[in-house]
Amino acid sequence: MSPIFYLLAALTIGGGLAAVLLKNLVHAALATTVAFAGLALLYLELDAQFAGFAQILVYIGAVAILIVFAILLTRGSDLPKDSVFSRTWAVGLVIAAAVFAVLAWAVLQSLRAVPQQMAVPAVTVHDIGNALVGRYVLPLEIVGLLLTAATVGAVIVAMHEKERPKP
């Protein structure tokens, strides 16, 4: 574990915590963006260029914008009167801890299940592209179709009917 890893981990966790703890919704959204950026840098630190840049392009370029737009177009950015914690925070804490435990268990198991690989496979963007349009082309198409259907559905739900001219 290099010092760079600790710096990036601190950035990511700090962004995540700020996203949960800040009162102002837009500030929370911007803090989430910091966490996204930290994750992208972690990918780059692991030499996964494609995952890192895709993370920046999709999460900072699109998802963060989507979040702030959703905040602005719905409730506005008024500050909540009371505390940022809901009354059922204890339940949330239990669920979060359980999820974390399961993930940690799975990660630790995988170390034992997969024998230690000495050579890290060098995966270039070129290889990922070939795999995506070669071996995994069907799942890719299905995901594309699903997203298109979701977009069309969202437009239909959002668009109100035009009033017909009365005869």
Added chain:
Amino acid sequence: MATSPLFTHLDQIFILLCDWLVGFLPAALRPAAGVVLGVVAIVCLFPALFALTTVFERKGLGRIQNRLGPNRVGPFGLLQPIADGIKSLTKEDVVPLSANAAVHFLAPLVLVVAVFMGFAVLPMGRNMVLVDMDAGLLFFFAMGAATELSVFMAGWSSRNKYSLLGAMRAVAQMISYEVVLLLSSVAVVMISGSLSLPKIVDAQNTYTGIFPHWYIFTPWGLAGFVMYAIAATAETNRSPFDLPEGESELVAGYHTEYSGFKFALFFLGEYLAMFSISGLGTTLFLGGWSAPFSFLAFIPSWIWFFSKVMLSIFVFIWMRGTLPRLRQDQLMNFAWKFVLPFTLLNLFVTALWRFMGEGWLRWVVCSAILAAAYVLMGRIGMRSEHFGPRRYRYAE
């Protein structure tokens, strides 16, 4: 032809200069020092170019509007940017009382940093690229995506209705045209088979007779370049797509509440984005640093790169002086109903070009498809669009 030592020295003068300077340091520090020197060069060069471009733009707009432009400071007004710089440094930095101070402060910084990052992967001459990344193009677009957030931050944190409206417009426009920008670049990636920008330039740096193999000289490349240029103009908020800061309706859009040096930073960020997007267009379609004719290859490569970039900047200024501003609904209609379908079709044509093999047949087929699509969608299809007063579907 172009292998004499003098040519090589002139062509590689910046690389040699960098090596010479770094040579004074102990060997352990040399790689890091080389990178730092490259970064310093970029951070100094492009703002200097920005200063020159402001004079150039004001002069050019002046000529187009039949007036003289700045001519008081220095010879031909060339020292005007220094006067402007001192003015913006000495101005009071006004932050509105209800503004969100932290976000208001961060927005211009995020913009300038994100824009500067894009220059890291642009090949500005033979061997003159700061980071030769396997996924350079992806990196460039990832950095471009971060600028949208800074525009939103500026607009929202100002607590001003004009700022917020301008930011919303800017973000909507940038997201719509970013799709086109990406898809028109994908065509180049499909042909050259690489996301690395130096490799894309190398693929174009060959000649038939005296004529170069630039991608703009192919049917799909020409269509892709036109779409790229439209999207690039919209992406940099330049006229005729300058409605995020349309001064007659929104004061100055998202930077209404910025003054002094923070405003200068926004200005800088906008022009740097113009440079970097022109640089990318040059690299993708105009052959990057390669010479336009094979007998002109004796001129150093970096001169060609910067001439092409400055030529694109001139076209930007020319359009600003010529075209009126679009309306928001026209802008969106144009993006989603014409530019995007046409770019998708261009991807198909590019694939056809790739798999039809050499020969004249692919020139005919590809040109015919694109011309037919342009006439059908752009001419006949747009005739049915009525350009009357706007109907407000969601705001009645």
